[in-house]
Amino acid sequence: MSLRIVVTVKYVPDATGDRHFAEDLTVDRDDVDGLLSELDEYAVEQALQIADEADDAEITVLTVGPEDAKDALRKALSMGADKAIHVEDDDLHGTDAIGTSLVLAKAIEKAGYDLVVSGMASTDGTMGIVPALLAERLGVPQVTLLSEVSVEDGVVKGRRDGDSASEQLEASLPAVVSVTDQSGEARYPSFKGIMAAKKKPVESWDLSDLGLEADEVGLEGSWTKVDSATERPARTAGTIVKDEGEGGKQLAAFLAERKFV
Amino acid sequence: MAEVLVYVDHVDGAVRKPTLELLTLARRIGDPVAVALGNGAADTAAALAEHGAVKVLTDDAAEYADYLVVPKVDALQAAVEAVSPAAVLVPSSAEAKEIAARLALRIGSGIITDAVDLEAGDEGPVATQSVFAASYTTRTRVSKGTPVITVKPNSAAVEAAPAAGSVEALSVTFSDKATGTKVTGRTERESTGRPELTEAAIVVSGGRGVNGAENFGLIEALADSLGAAVGASRAAVDAGWYPHTSQVGQTGKSVSPQLYIASGISGAIQHRAGMQTSKTIVAVNKDAEAPIFDLVDYGVVGDLFEVVPQLTEEIRTRKG
Numbered sequence: 001m002s003l004r005i006v007v008t009v010k011y012v013p014d015a016t017g018d019r020h021f022a023e024d025l026t027v028d029r030d031d032v033d034g035l036l037s038e039l040d041e042y043a044v045e046q047a048l049q050i051a052d053e054a055d056d057a058e059i060t061v062l063t064v065g066p067e068d069a070k071d072a073l074r075k076a077l078s079m080g081a082d083k084a085i086h087v088e089d090d091d092l093h094g095t096d097a098i099g100t101s102l103v104l105a106k107a108i109e110k111a112g113y114d115l116v117v118s119g120m121a122s123t124d125g126t127m128g129i130v131p132a133l134l135a136e137r138l139g140v141p142q143v144t145l146l147s148e149v150s151v152e153d154g155v156v157k158g159r160r161d162g163d164s165a166s167e168q169l170e171a172s173l174p175a176v177v178s179v180t181d182q183s184g185e186a187r188y189p190s191f192k193g194i195m196a197a198k199k200k201p202v203e204s205w206d207l208s209d210l211g212l213e214a215d216e217v218g219l220e221g222s223w224t225k226v227d228s229a230t231e232r233p234a235r236t237a238g239t240i241v242k243d244e245g246e247g248g249k250q251l252a253a254f255l256a257e258r259k260f261v
Numbered sequence: 262m263a264e265v266l267v268y269v270d271h272v273d274g275a276v277r278k279p280t281l282e283l284l285t286l287a288r289r290i291g292d293p294v295a296v297a298l299g300n301g302a303a304d305t306a307a308a309l310a311e312h313g314a315v316k317v318l319t320d321d322a323a324e325y326a327d328y329l330v331v332p333k334v335d336a337l338q339a340a341v342e343a344v345s346p347a348a349v350l351v352p353s354s355a356e357a358k359e360i361a362a363r364l365a366l367r368i369g370s371g372i373i374t375d376a377v378d379l380e381a382g383d384e385g386p387v388a389t390q391s392v393f394a395a396s397y398t399t400r401t402r403v404s405k406g407t408p409v410i411t412v413k414p415n416s417a418a419v420e421a422a423p424a425a426g427s428v429e430a431l432s433v434t435f436s437d438k439a440t441g442t443k444v445t446g447r448t449e450r451e452s453t454g455r456p457e458l459t460e461a462a463i464v465v466s467g468g469r470g471v472n473g474a475e476n477f478g479l480i481e482a483l484a485d486s487l488g489a490a491v492g493a494s495r496a497a498v499d500a501g502w503y504p505h506t507s508q509v510g511q512t513g514k515s516v517s518p519q520l521y522i523a524s525g526i527s528g529a530i531q532h533r534a535g536m537q538t539s540k541t542i543v544a545v546n547k548d549a550e551a552p553i554f555d556l557v558d559y560g561v562v563g564d565l566f567e568v569v570p571q572l573t574e575e576i577r578t579r580k581g
């Protein structure tokens with residue numbers, strides 16, 4: 001039987017761009033170029049490797065996001081995923097992590113799955129909680145923050161490097177996995193992959209396809225509220241000296257003046 | 262006064278510093294009630310009472326160590342139901358964030374992650390967050406349910422505030438999902454003898470410019486002269502010069518010490534994301550154009566192999 005893998009990928013504003021907030025205090029997604037969150041490339045990569053090891057597997061990449069989020073799907077398809085689902089709806093604007101997990105969970109259930117693979121965190125929100133929320137909603141084991149992962153005979157195993165210990169984990173499918181940037185470099189799409197991606201199916205679903213109401217998501221449905229967003233004042237220009245043989249001593253004097261020594 | 266639940270991060274009963282900071286923040290909102298789970302849970306009580314916990318709810322079932330995350334969510338949910346708190350505060354470790362998220366969903370509450378400050382407000386606690394690699398500061402509230410807020414290390418001072426800290430057994434019934442993810446093996450991390458990276462008052466980091474594992478001794482010597490923790494950029498970690506547990510940045514640890522010293526680090530946005538909120542920042546880099554110099558209070562343009570040993574030597578001399 002085919003192993004059905006769904007990879008959740010997010011389209012994010014480029015971190016090296018000048019990211020800021022829109023007037024309604026949501027992340028401005030218009031002024032800064034977007035891309036597939038780099039941390040989700042690792043999820044696509046591990047899904048591809050798991051699929052390679054399986055007799056028969058199919059990888060669906062799934063995103064919830066604006067029109068341009070198709071770019072993220074295309075990139076994942078060009079890396080080798082088989083098909084894509086884009087959940088897009090004007091009412092999704094401003095959805096928080098809890099709401100996003102609701103939409104993703106509905107879409108994953110509709111698509112059908114044995115394994116969900118997510119990134120460790122999105123590079124814009126950096127919450128790192130959507131995979132755990134998905135496991136809670138889907139009622140399946142979470143095997144998250146893995147730096148090593150494998151699937152065999154309906155069991156997923158992995159290594160999770162935590163703060164105080166490194167743990168070996170194990171769970172039966174279906175399950176939700178998330179992988180870290182220690183899991184292995186993501187491949188670059190080949191020319192062939194890029195060409196093939198153009199022909200791969202991308203389905204578009206809106207809220208009604210998922211049986212969701214507008215007030216369950218978006219800014220209105222959000223369970224958190226941002227009251228203000230202020231640009232952090234630039235750090236005041238510091239003293240910069242060129243080392244002419246005394247740089248270490250000068251630095252020590254500065255540290256002493258600040259009472260660190 | 263309302264009660265505030267504080268999830269305790271501890272290792273076999275030894276409470277980690279970020280939890281004590283949480284108690285400081287919790288006292289701004291209400292009376293802290295701590296929840297300590299797993300091996301040594303009851304041993305946390307003395308430290309927690311010392312810092313303001315009016316009550317310590319404990320449970321040391323084996324499930325907490327044998328299965329991932331869910332047993333702890335079950336316990337925290339039981340605590341919420343027992344206490345009906347005004348808020349739930351959780352330290353921003355990777356695991357605790359996952360616990361907090363699932364708890365929030367279960368109790369129908371909004372969640373805020375990675376707060377760097379917290380105060381009481383008319384409509385519930387207001388969290389300050391530092392976003393987009395610390396280029397923005399936001400103020401956020403939970404608008405539904407019991408606010409669940411995870412707080413980064415070094416967000417508040419640890420303050421002594423003796424309270425009763427009476428220990429009470431928390432009665433937990435595990436859900437049928439609790440045993441879904443089995444922990445089949447565990448290798449404890451060896452202690453370096455240096456302060457914990459996220460908790461340290463001073464962090465000394467090295468990057469690609471350190472040019473080899475063997476040269477990290479220079480960074481360690483500087484760190485030891487200051488009683489500091491050692492950090493590394495991803496370039497140094499990827500090269501295999503220093504362990505990933507020491508990586509500072511977006512996909513490593515986020516640090517906010519009193520003093521951050523970067524040597525041979527360019528200051529890429531992903532690195533800045535993990536250190537930009539440090540109080541004082543100094544850097545040594547041979548490239549005067551390196552972006553790290555935009556952040557520094559004091560910078561030395563020079564070869565770290567000259568500057569760092571001289572700095573270490575001078576610090577040792579001054580300290581006598």
Ligand SMILES: Cc1cc2nc3c(=O)[nH]c(=O)nc-3n(C[C@H](O)[C@H](O)[C@H](O)COP(=O)(O)OP(=O)(O)OC[C@H]3O[C@@H](n4cnc5c(N)ncnc54)[C@H](O)[C@@H]3O)c2cc1C
Binds near residue numbers: 548
């Ligand atoms: C999704 C993602 C996540 C990432 N997460 C992280 C993260 O968590 N942490 C992180 O650090 N990076 C992260 N990165 C990588 C980041 O983009 C940079 O590549 C990395 O921080 C560079 O490390 P570096 O500054 O040590 O190396 P470089 O950028 O190569 O800089 C080395 C510096 O050393 C200086 N130098 C060289 N020799 C000497 C000498 N003898 N004396 C003094 N100075 C010298 C050079 O002038 C240069 O400025 C991430 C990237 C991505 C895409």
Ligand SMILES: Nc1ncnc2c1ncn2[C@@H]1O[C@H](COP(=O)(O)O)[C@@H](O)[C@H]1O
Binds near residue numbers: 062064065
């Ligand atoms: N809008 C989204 N669409 C698809 N996947 C997402 C979305 N938001 C988050 N994810 C997934 O959840 C992971 C963690 O995201 P976060 O909790 O927002 O940091 C990401 O790496 C993605 O795999």
